Amino acid sequence: MNLQEKADPQTPLGVYFHIPFCARPCDFCAFYQEEPRRGDIERFIEGMERELSRVSIDRPVDTVFWGGGTPGLLLARDLKRLGESMLQHLGIPSKEWTVEMAPSTVKADKIKALRDLGVTRISLGVQSFRPEMLDVLGRSHSKEQIFRAIDTIRGAAFENLNLNLDLIFSIPGQTVENWIEDLNEAVNLSPQHLSTYCLTFEEDTALWLRREKGQTKGYTEQEEAVFYEKTAEFLSANGYPQYEVSNFARSGFACTHNLNTWRMGEWIGFGPSAASQYHGWRYANVPSLNDWLKGISEEKPRQVDRMRLNSELLFADSLIFGLRMNQGVNLTHLINRFNPTNADLLANFWQVLKGEGLLEISENGYLKLTTKGFLLADRIGSEILAKLETKSAVC
């Protein structure tokens, strides 16, 4: 069984655009991005237009997510051109259109262009409100720029905007008290959505190199757990219930695009490094602007990590990502949906997790991780893969 054979027209369809440019890399970030040289943005947009013209979709698009990199680095006229090309080829997304912006890139003309295109969600990379933490992260914005960016976004008077703020915790030198102050600043700004990420030392980033040289130090797992538990406690008490390990939202404002990917729907990625899961295949575009453009001009798309989807893989990933959500997963529904041959291999595992206080099994058949389980979600995911003897390209 694969998604293509199932051909269920009800499966939600997402679209992801990777805009691979940043003015300069932040010290913690390992996402594929380049500093644009003269002509790069023009070449990128032309490549996107050609990539768009090659794709035919079999149902309307539900959600769009423009991430990066920094989509906000594009000029207003380029955002407009890219958005109009997308709308012309793929139609208007019926549920949601998110654009990631770094605070230093937010300008009134760009926001107005996005509003006029029909963007419904802006995700702002705040990371921290404390200048010394922004320094440690190597961010190129100030606290004042965060407030100005939010004023500019609100000044554009979107109809029903879902504003998300990204924040990071466990930054070297950050105390739990500092972190709660950051969360408090965020809540006072009244966004609809908050994403809070535990800092990861990604290999070969400037921050990772500093740690290798002994110039900085991360927190222990136990210390990270304190930050984590305080986050969920503070945000739910302030009107932002958690719906996923790193995500909190006011009622009705969860990110529909991400929910679709976590529920193993389908999505098509455009741009260098963008991943797709469509018509029975999972793959990513090559993470290089030049190689991606070469593939497009030779009409031979350059892809990496290409794999055929099968029941076992989709079942494993639905469990792993589903368990990261507060709603949890309904095992029977997943078994009926994917019909995997190996579900029995997990029968004891659920009882073991329950015995360790990491999992609850509700009467209506849902498996849900406890707060303690959420802290170990990555490890539980790896164990699920090992027990199911399945390889996943996502984890």
Ligand SMILES: C[S@@+](CC[C@H](N)C(=O)[O-])C[C@H]1O[C@@H](n2cnc3c(N)ncnc32)[C@H](O)[C@@H]1O
């Ligand atoms: C792909 S980035 C793009 C956001 C946008 N370019 C910006 O920086 O404002 C999305 C988010 O991932 C999070 N992130 C990236 N690298 C991370 C890391 N090493 N540890 C924790 N969070 C990270 C940050 O919160 C960031 O805002």
Ligand code: SF4
């Ligand atoms: S965090 Fe955002 S701005 Fe910084 S390097 Fe990563 S993608 Fe670029």
